[in-house]
Amino acid sequence: MSVSAIVAHEVDGRSQAGLVQLADDDLPAGDVVVAVQYSSVNYKDGLAVTGKGRIVRRYPMVCGIDLAGTVEHSESESWKPGDEVIVTGWGLSETHPGGYTQRQRLRSEWLLPRPEALSLLQSMAVGTAGLTAMLCVLALEHQGLDDSGDLPVLVTGASGGVGSIAVAILATLGYQVAASTGRAEMHGFLRSLGASTIVDRADLTVASGRPLDTESWAGAVDVVGGETLAAVLRGLRYRGSVASCGLTGGTDLATTVLPFILRGVNLLGVESVMCPTRLRQRAWDRLGSDLPMDLLDSLTTVEPLRRLPELAEDIVAGRIRGRVVVDVNA
DSSP states (O other): OEEEEEEEEEETTEEEEEEEEEEGGGOOSOSEEEEEEEEEOOHHHHHHHHTOSSOOOSSSEEOOSEEEEEEEEEOSTTOOTTOEEEEEOTTBTTTBOOSSBSEEEEOGGGOEEOOTTSOHHHHHHHHHHHHHHHHHHHHHHHTTOOSOSSSOEEESSTTSHHHHHHHHHHHHTTOOEEEEESOGGGHHHHHHHTOSEEEEGGGGTSOOSSSOOOOOEEEEEESSOHHHHHHHHHHEEEEEEEEEOOOTTOSOOOOOSHHHHHSOOEEEEOOOSSOOHHHHHHHHHHHHHHSOHHHHHHTEEEEEGGGHHHHHHHHHTTOOOSEEEEETTO
C-alpha cells in the first residue's frame, strides 16, 4: 500500500522537500497507525518545507507538525480503530515523521481525542497555531490578566495563524484587542475577528530611545520577537505580561532590565511542542468553548497536499491570511 507524502531530503547540504510515494515499510516506529485526513500549514512547516530554517533533524523526513485522522491500527489499550484523534508537536517533522502524509505511525501517548466541539477539519484549522494562541491566553490569565481595565491587549503578527486566533479568542472573552500588522489589506479581516484597534507594525519597530514608554497595553501576545517584542515590553502597564511565542521578526532582544524592575512586567515564554498533555487538554477544551466556530471558519482555507511547496513559500513570506488546512487526500 503506497501513500502520498511531502518528504524532505538533504541535497548538497540543504533541505529540499517534495511530493513522493511511500510504502508501509517506510512508516516509523510506534504503537498506533492513523489514517490521516487533515494537517495544517504553520510558519514552522514553511521553514521545514522550504529549507529556510533548521527544523528537520534527520533525513528523509515527512514534514508537517500537525495531523488529524482516524485510528486504523492500535497496539495500545488507550486507542481503538475508528477513534478520531489529533496530534500536534512532539517532534513531528523534526525527529519523527509528521502529518503531510495519508498514513502515519505514532506513539500512543502523543494522541489526543478529537475535541467534542470541533470536527477533524476544524481541529486542524486550530492546529499548532491555535493551540499556541490558547496557551498564550492561559499564561496571561495565570499572571492576572482580566478585562476590568481600560487598556487593550496587544496581539502582534495579528494576520497570521497564531495572531488571528489570539485576536478572536481575546475578543470573545471580552477584552479590547489591539491588532498589529504591516498589511493594510488585513485591517477589515482583523476587525471582523473582533479587533477594536489596528496598530501599524512600523510603530512597534522604531526604537523610542527610552527604556520605558507610556503604559499602553494591559498585556500582549507576541508572535514576532526582535524589535517588536522590545517595544511591547517598554509599553506594558504596571505588572503587565507579554506571552512570547514567535520569532518572525528575529531572535535578538535588545532591551533593558528597567521594564522588569520598575514596572514589574513579566516576559512569559510559551511553547507547544513538548507541552504537557494535561495543559494541552485544558487548552483544547478552552478552544472548544472560547473560539467561535463561525470566526474559525471565516479565517480558514483548505488546500490539497500537492500545493504545499507553494504554500510553504507563502507563509514564510507573510502572504498567508489566517489558517490553511491541508486535505492530504485531495
